[in-house]
Structures are given as C-alpha cells and as structure tokens.
Amino acid sequence: MTExxxxxxxxxxxxxxxxxxxxxxAVATSGCVRQVRTxxxxxxxxxxxxxxVTRPADGDREGxxxxxxxxxxxxxxxxxxxxxxxxxxxxxxxxxxxHEFDLSVGVHPGGTDPDVLYEALHSRYAEESGWQxxxxxxxxxxxxxxxxxxxxxxxxxxxxxxxxxxTVAREQPFVPICVPEEHRFVRTDRFDGWGEAHPATRLGxxxxxxxxxxxxxxTAHTDARPSENLNPLTAEYRDDEPFLELVYDSLxxxxxxxxxxxxxxxxxxxxxTLRVRLREDCRFHDDEPVRxxxxxxxxxxxxxxxxxxxxxxSPPPRYRGLAAAVDAIDVDDELELELELDAGEAVAERAxxxxxxxxxxxxERAESATVPGVRVAQGTTEAITTDNVPPIxxxxxxxxxxxxxEHLTLERFDDHFTRRxxxxxxxxxxxxxxxxxxxxxxxxxxxxxxxxxxxxxxxxETYVLDDVEPDPETAILESPSWRFYHLGFNARRAPxxxxxxxxxxxxxxxxxxxxxxxxDGYAAPTATPVxxxxxxxxxxxxxxxxxxxxxxxxxxxxxAAAVDAxxxxxFNxxxxTLRVRR
Amino acid sequence: MLVQVLVQLAVVVSLxxxxxxxxxxxxxxxxxxxxxxxxxxxxxxxxxxxxxxxxLANSVARQVVPDLSWMIGWNLTWAIYDIEGQFILWLxxxxxxxxxxxxxxxxxxxxxxxxVFPVVAYFALSNTRPLRELLTAYTLNYVLGLVLYTxxxxxxxxxxxxxLVDALMYDTYPRYQHLTRQVNRNTNVFPSLHTSxxxxxxxxxxQTRDVYPRWAIVAIPLAISVAISTMxxxxxxxxxxxxxxxxxxxxxxxxxxxxxxxSLADRFDVRNPLPFSRWR
Numbered sequence: 001m002t003e004x005x006x007x008x009x010x011x012x013x014x015x016x017x018x019x020x021x022x023x024x025x026a027v028a029t030s031g032c033v034r035q036v037r038t039x040x041x042x043x044x045x046x047x048x049x050x051x052x053v054t055r056p057a058d059g060d061r062e063g064x065x066x067x068x069x070x071x072x073x074x075x076x077x078x079x080x081x082x083x084x085x086x087x088x089x090x091x092x093x094x095x096x097x098x099h100e101f102d103l104s105v106g107v108h109p110g111g112t113d114p115d116v117l118y119e120a121l122h123s124r125y126a127e128e129s130g131w132q133x134x135x136x137x138x139x140x141x142x143x144x145x146x147x148x149x150x151x152x153x154x155x156x157x158x159x160x161x162x163x164x165x166x167t168v169a170r171e172q173p174f175v176p177i178c179v180p181e182e183h184r185f186v187r188t189d190r191f192d193g194w195g196e197a198h199p200a201t202r203l204g205x206x207x208x209x210x211x212x213x214x215x216x217x218x219t220a221h222t223d224a225r226p227s228e229n230l231n232p233l234t235a236e237y238r239d240d241e242p243f244l245e246l247v248y249d250s251l252x253x254x255x256x257x258x259x260x261x262x263x264x265x266x267x268x269x270x271x272x273t274l275r276v277r278l279r280e281d282c283r284f285h286d287d288e289p290v291r292x293x294x295x296x297x298x299x300x301x302x303x304x305x306x307x308x309x310x311x312x313x314s315p316p317p318r319y320r321g322l323a324a325a326v327d328a329i330d331v332d333d334e335l336e337l338e339l340e341l342d343a344g345e346a347v348a349e350r351a352x353x354x355x356x357x358x359x360x361x362x363x364e365r366a367e368s369a370t371v372p373g374v375r376v377a378q379g380t381t382e383a384i385t386t387d388n389v390p391p392i393x394x395x396x397x398x399x400x401x402x403x404x405x406e407h408l409t410l411e412r413f414d415d416h417f418t419r420r421x422x423x424x425x426x427x428x429x430x431x432x433x434x435x436x437x438x439x440x441x442x443x444x445x446x447x448x449x450x451x452x453x454x455x456x457x458x459x460x461e462t463y464v465l466d467d468v469e470p471d472p473e474t475a476i477l478e479s480p481s482w483r484f485y486h487l488g489f490n491a492r493r494a495p496x497x498x499x500x501x502x503x504x505x506x507x508x509x510x511x512x513x514x515x516x517x518x519x520d521g522y523a524a525p526t527a528t529p530v531x532x533x534x535x536x537x538x539x540x541x542x543x544x545x546x547x548x549x550x551x552x553x554x555x556x557x558x559x560a561a562a563v564d565a566x567x568x569x570x571f572n573x574x575x576x577t578l579r580v581r582r
Numbered sequence: 583m584l585v586q587v588l589v590q591l592a593v594v595v596s597l598x599x600x601x602x603x604x605x606x607x608x609x610x611x612x613x614x615x616x617x618x619x620x621x622x623x624x625x626x627x628x629x630x631x632x633x634x635x636x637x638l639a640n641s642v643a644r645q646v647v648p649d650l651s652w653m654i655g656w657n658l659t660w661a662i663y664d665i666e667g668q669f670i671l672w673l674x675x676x677x678x679x680x681x682x683x684x685x686x687x688x689x690x691x692x693x694x695x696x697x698v699f700p701v702v703a704y705f706a707l708s709n710t711r712p713l714r715e716l717l718t719a720y721t722l723n724y725v726l727g728l729v730l731y732t733x734x735x736x737x738x739x740x741x742x743x744x745x746l747v748d749a750l751m752y753d754t755y756p757r758y759q760h761l762t763r764q765v766n767r768n769t770n771v772f773p774s775l776h777t778s779x780x781x782x783x784x785x786x787x788x789q790t791r792d793v794y795p796r797w798a799i800v801a802i803p804l805a806i807s808v809a810i811s812t813m814x815x816x817x818x819x820x821x822x823x824x825x826x827x828x829x830x831x832x833x834x835x836x837x838x839x840x841x842x843x844x845s846l847a848d849r850f851d852v853r854n855p856l857p858f859s860r861w862r
Contacts, residue, residue: 056741
C-alpha cells in the first residue's frame with residue numbers, strides 16, 4: 001500500500017496530480033531506501049583487534065617476552081594487537097575472576113595428574129570465577145571424557161586420558177607452549193636434603209636436615225604476595241609456593257606424584273567410598289581440636305563458600321575440581337568419616353590433598369563481603385576475599401608475623417603430629433621459617449651467596465642461570481616441573497570460540513624456538529598440558545609439534561602460508577588485515 | 583643489605599657535599615652563615631615543615647596508591663610503547679660497561695647529591711628566597727607527582743622489553759634494587775620524578791647562576807645526565823622524561839609565584855629580620 005491508494009478522489013486535479021507525483025516519488029524512494037538499507041545495514045567487518053593480558057618483566061620476565069613474540073606473529077598475519085601488562089594479582093584477577101581478556105599469556109599451575117584438566121576445561125565451570133575453566137571453553141565430548149577418566153582406574157583410565165588429550169590437542173582450548181625448568185639456588189653448608197622432595201611442596205622443606213646450631217631457615221622469595229595475603233582460597237595471591245601447605249595440613253600429601261597419608265592416619269577406598277580415619281589429638285594453632293567435623297566443613301566450603309544447600313552459587317576460585325569429586329560426607333565420630341565420591345581411586349585420593357580449614361574460624365566467613373557504598377559482585381564471600389591474617393591451620397608451622405613486601409615469618413608448631421615418636425613422617429627441621437621478600441633473581445642469588453638466605457624459594461628466572469656460579473657452600477637445585485606456559489583464549493569472545501581459529505593461532509607459535517630463545521634453553525616445548533608420564537606417544541614432542549606444527553622454521557613465520565590457511569578456514573582479508581565478525 | 587647500601591649512600595653524598603661546600607660556597611658565605619643561621623632557619627622552617635609532612639604523607643600514600651591506581655585502571659604502558667617504541671633501544675645500543683657504571687652512579691649517588699647539595703648551598707645565602715623556592719618546588723613535585731601516579735599506571739621499558747632493554751643497573755648491581763624499591767613502585771614511571779626533581783634543581787641553578795656560577799656548571803649537566811640515566815638504564819620512557827621536565831617547569835614557576843605572594847614565614851614569624859627583595 002502506498003499513500004496514493006488512500007488519497008481522496010474528489011480533490012481538485014492539481015492537488016491530485018501533486019499527490020500522485022508524491023506517491024510516485026514515494027514508491028520510487030521506498031524501493032531505493034530498501035535497497036540502501038539492505039546495503040547499509042550489513043555491518044562492516046572490522047580488522048580483528050585483540051588484547052593480550054600478561055605480567056610485566058618484574059612479575060614474569062619470560063611471560064612478557066612470550067607475549068611479545070605472540071603479538072609479533074599475530075601482527076604478521078594481519079591482527080591488530082595490544083599488550084596489557086598487569087601486576088601479579090591484577091593479571092590473575094583479570095583472567096580468572098573477571099574474564100577480562102581476549103588472550104592471556106602466563107603460567108598454568110598444571111599438576112602431576114591429568115585430572116587437573118577436569119577443573120581447567122569442564123563446561124560446567126565456564127561461568128565460574130577461578131582456576132576452573134577461565135577460558136569459557138565448552139565441548140560436550142571433552143566433558144564426557146573428563147568425567148569418564150575420573151571414574152576409571154589403571155589401564156582403562158590411561159586409555160581414556162589418551163583419548164582426552166588427543167581431543168584437547170585437536171581443539172586447542174588453550175595452547176600449551178612449554179614446560180620451564182625449575183631451578184633454585186640453595187646453601188648446602190647449612191642444610192642437607194635439598195631435593196629429597198619437591199621444593200614447591202611442604203615435604204621439600206620438612207625433609208631438610210639442618211646442620212648443628214641451625215635453628216632458622218631463611219628463604220629469598222621473589223614474589224611479594226605471600227607477605228600480603230595468606231588465604232588459601234584467594235586465587236590472585238597464590239602461586240606455586242609451599243608456605244600455606246606448611247600452615248595448613250591436608251588429609252593426604254603428595255610425594256613424587258604418589259598420594260600418602262598426612263593428617264589422615266589411613267583410609268580405605270571401596271567402590272566410590274573413602275573411609276578416612278584422622279590422627280588422634282591433633283590441634284589447630286589456636287588449640288582447638290581438629291575434628292572430623294572440620295574436614296566435612298572444609299569440603300562443604302570448597303563447594304560453596306556461602307555454605308548453602310544447593311551447590312555452586314559462590315564456589316571458591318581454587319580447589320574447585322578436587323572438591324567437586326566429593327558427593328557427600330558422613331561424619332561417623334570425632335575422628336572417622338566417610339566420603340562418597342564420584343571418582344575412581346586415583347582421583348578420590350587426590351581429593352584428600354585440599355587444606356583442612358577450622359570450622360570455628362571460617363563459618364562466619366560464609367557471609368557476603370561488603371564495602372560500604374559499593375555494589376559487590378554476587379557470590380563474593382568473606383571466605384574468598386579475606387587476607388586471612390593470621391592464618392589458623394593445624395600444620396607443622398604456625399604464623400608468627402609478617403610485614404607487607406618484606407617478610408612472612410612462621411614458627412614451628414610444637415604440637416604437630418609429625419613430632420610424635422610413633423609417627424614416621426618428616427617433622428619441622430627448624431624453629432623459625434622466614435620468607436624474606438626480594439624482588440629479583442639476581443639479588444636473591446646474592447643473598448644466598450652472602451649467607452643471608454638459604455634458598456631462593458621461587459624458581460629462578462632463566463636468564464640468570466648461565467651466570468650462576470655455585471661454590472662449595474652453594475648449589476643449583478633442579479626440580480621436575482609440571483607448570484607450563486600457555487596461551488589462553490577467551491572462548492566467550494569471537495573468534496576464539498572457533499576451534500579452527502585457535503588451531504591456526506597455535507600454528508603461528510614456534511614453541512621450540514621460544515624454549516630456546518625466550519627461556520634460554522631452560523624449557524621443554526610441549527604439545528600437551530600433562531607430564532611426560534601421561535603423554536601418549538602420538539603427542540610426544542619429536543622435534544616439532546605433533547598436533548599443531550609451526551608455519552615456518554627457526555622462529556621465522558611463513559606469513560603467506562599462514563594467511564592462506566586462515567583464508568582456507570573461512571576468514572577474510574582486506575588490505576592485508578584479517579577481518580573478523582565479532 | 584639495605585643498611586649497607588644506605589650507609590654507603592650517606593657517606594658518598596656527604597663527601598660530595600663537603601667538596602661542594604669548599605668549591606662552590608666558599609669561606610665568606612660560611613662565615614656569614616655562622617652568624618645568621620638562626621634567622622635563616624626561621625625563615626625556612628615553615629616550608630621545611632610542609633615538605634616534611636608531604637614526604638611523610640607520601641611514604642604512607644605509596645602503600646595505598648598502587649591499589650587505588652588499579653581500581654582506576656588507567657594503564658598507559660602500551661600507548662607509550664606504541665608511540666616511542668624504539669627510542670630506548672636506540673639509546674641502549676650505545677651501552678658499554680663503563681657507561682653503565684657511570685649512569686648507575688649518577689642515578690643513585692649523583693641524584694641524591696643533586697637534591698641535597700642545593701639545600702646546603704642556598705642555606706649559605708643571606709637571601710633565603712632561593713632556599714624557600716627550592717623547598718617549595720620539591721614539595722610541589724612530590725604532591726603533583728603522587729597525583730599523576732595515582733591516576734596513571736605505566737611500566738617502564740625494562741618491564742616491557744626485558745631482553746632488549748637490560749635492567750642494566752639492577753642486574754649489574756643487584757643491591758641497588760633494595761634501595762629503589764623502598765622508594766618506587768614499578769607502576770610509577772609516568773612522569774619520571776627523578777627527572778623532574780633533577781630538572782627543578784637544574785632550572786633553579788640556572789636562575790642563581792650569578793650567585794653560584796660554579797654550581798650552575800655542575801648542576802645543569804648533572805641534571806641532564808640524571809634524565810638520560812633513567813632512560814639508559816631502562817627505567818623510564820622518553821615520554822616520562824618529557825613529562826618530568828614539564829612537571830619541573832610547572833613546579834618552579836608555581837614555587838616562584840607562591841613564595842613571592844604568600845610567604846609562610848611572614849605569617850608565622852612577624853619578627854622575621856630579612857627583607858624579601860628579589861634575590862638576583
């Protein structure tokens with residue numbers, strides 16, 4: 001219908017003709033406008049512009065170099081890149097808590113067991129904040145494999161894990177890049193036993209043998225965060241450090257990848273049920289007894305820090321995957337309890353490694369955190385925001401004092417069970433454990449050399465390693481590593497939900513060259529995010545990446561080949577820039 | 583470690599200052615100072631108190647400022663890098679161990695000497711105006727600098743390009759890190775307060791060149807080398823240094839206006855015996 005049809009007919013001719021003319025014009029324009037609308041309303045596709053979130057050299061020297069190397073190759077294939085450097089805790093807050101990133105470059109804590117992927121990739125965690133699925137990745141097939149490997153044991157589990165890893169390698173929800181070697185500089189004249197157990201775990205320090213008259217262990221730690229926050233649930237402040245493991249006991253502890261009893265005297269596993277018996281007469285540092293109730297409480301808190309009946313309104317950002325394996329807990333008496341798990345023995349035992357928190361301290365922290373005048377995000381409880389100073393645990397050391405950015409000092413907890421005659425577990429070797437904060441590897445090394453520290457407790461940056469000269473009193477301690485550097489994609493944002501795109505980005509990265517150049521050769525390139533022991537033969541590194549081979553050689557990207565591959569995958573180029581619909 | 587570095591710094595700066603008193607200030611001024619010191623002290627006390635309060639407040643505020651800055655979230659590093667990118671690399675291409683040693687010395691010892699000595703030298707003048715302008719300009723530098731640090735997060739070149747821009751001083755002389763981290767946070771690079779304070783001293787040294795010609799000859803080149811050292815050592819971007827110079831200019835001008843118009847000494851000390859005429 002146009003205007004002309006409805007116009008009255010008894011009007012003077014001149015007017016009618018005007019109307020008719022107008023109508024004609026309207027008809028003509030309406031066609032034209034529609035045409036224009038069809039053309040104009042097709043939104044222009046802009047150049048793909050991404051931000052890589054990472055840490056500055058003071059926080060992660062290799063990380064920023066890696067981020068810049070990735071920025072270079074992305075720019076080479078026509079992507080506009082900016083790098084957003086953030087301090088240690090702001091980096092983790094952006095990536096883990098707020099998901100404010102396109103790409104992230106940094107260390108993933110990994111683990112000795114492939115079950116860490118359950119937490120890292122299960123789609124049910126895509127909406128949560130924390131180490132649980134920060135990528136927003138969702139794939140039904142992967143979910144299923146993750147669940148199946150949890151329930152299986154032995155060879156069956158190994159086969160499922162191999163399947164899982166191959167799917168993950170094809171999908172590239174994140175790109176595992178390399179495993180950095182862990183080196184620490186230690187004084188051997190004051191302590192023996194370095195390397196008996198991994199120095200990023202409690203046993204690494206408890207296994208030390210002090211020389212005569214040595215009553216203090218001094219570390220030079222290059223990360224200030226342990227002096228700022230001591231909450232085991234706050235993801236932003238926790239890295240690979242053993243200090244809170246010394247303050248908080250867990251039911252079991254890990255030694256060389258094996259799980260052995262710790263606060264639990266023993267346990268039996270039978271078809272999804274763990275019967276656990278706690279050691280008698282253990283106490284928290286404030287002299288309250290450690291009860292089976294505290295254990296049950298801990299697992300409840302780790303599933304929902306608001307302690308509500310329905311699961312998952314405000315889960316903590318750490319230990320999420322492990323705690324989720326526990327379906328129900330029955331407390332039988334003061335010291336005995338039964339855990340119902342949706343997991344085979346291997347994963348069930350891992351669930352025993354979470355820190356046991358005292359119920360009388362943490363109950364009141366199930367409240368929402370408040371800041372006057374500010375609207376706080378839903379699910380933000382005191383439990384995950386408190387700095388938890390002083391921490392009250394039941395571990396072999398207890399909190400003594402701290403000064404932000406200077407030190408954290410712990411003292412031996414004399415009532416700890418490891419000090420009993422009948423317990424054959426390593427006990428605290430010294431009365432005082434002082435974590436001194438020192439900002440750089442070079443000055444931390446100088447402290448050890450000058451006998452002002454006994455160990456550089458965080459792994460050294462790789463660039464200093466060639467220059468370290470151990471003398472008879474000092475040595476370099478190398479330890480196995482399961483942390484890995486990775487490029488994380490935020491699959492909540494286009495085009496990172498597209499596995500083809502992620503695969504192509506992975507193929508822009510020359511991992512071998514990066515390990516050699518950025519990590520000074522002190523890293524092993526990797527195609528898969530698990531330890532060597534779990535890597536299936538098809539995914540083992542054989543001089544090049546078996547899953548996403550590099551477009552080029554020796555760090556030189558074959559730009560034409562890469563651009564062709566992007567075009568083949570359906571992406572468009574205009575004027576040398578990659579255009580992506582977002 | 584920190585104590586050792588501090589003692590070393592105090593000894594070196596004291597020696598340099600003694601030498602400077604001999605060469606720059608001279609016997610006659612010292613003689614007059616012995617006679618007039620009380621009056622001069624009285625004239626300079628109000629602004630000294632203000633500066634002391636600002637420095638104290640500053641050291642407290644610096645614990646809080648990084649947290650505030652991250653909440654404001656104005657991160658300029660990438661923008662700065664995008665604009666100037668290669669300049670620091672070019673500057674560092676002239677790196678030699680000797681230059682690194684010289685600039686590290688200038689960055690730590692030269693800088694502190696540059697800030698301390700004019701306080702002594704201007705105190706030795708009968709006219710207290712240069713001293714009061716100097717202290718006022720220092721105060722303004724710290725206040726305005728802190729405001730800018732609160733709003734702007736920026737990391738220096740050594741944090742962006744650790745492999746190209748060597749953090750020369752910290753790796754060659756790791757002990758200095760103990761000193762500088764007491765004073766600076768690594769997100770506080772815009773503007774360069776090292777540059778602005780050095781430039782403040784440089785500009786005032788130029789203004790007092792008739793009184794202290796020798797000081798002008800020492801201070802101006804030293805101020806310029808402090809500015810260069812911050813870039814050569816990979817601590818600041820060129821943009822930070824430019825901003826530092828602008829800040830210095832603003833502070834010196836403001837100090838001139840404030841000291842002329844609104845004399846604290848006049849308000850608090852009616853017995854002030856010294857006439858305030860233009861001092862040059």
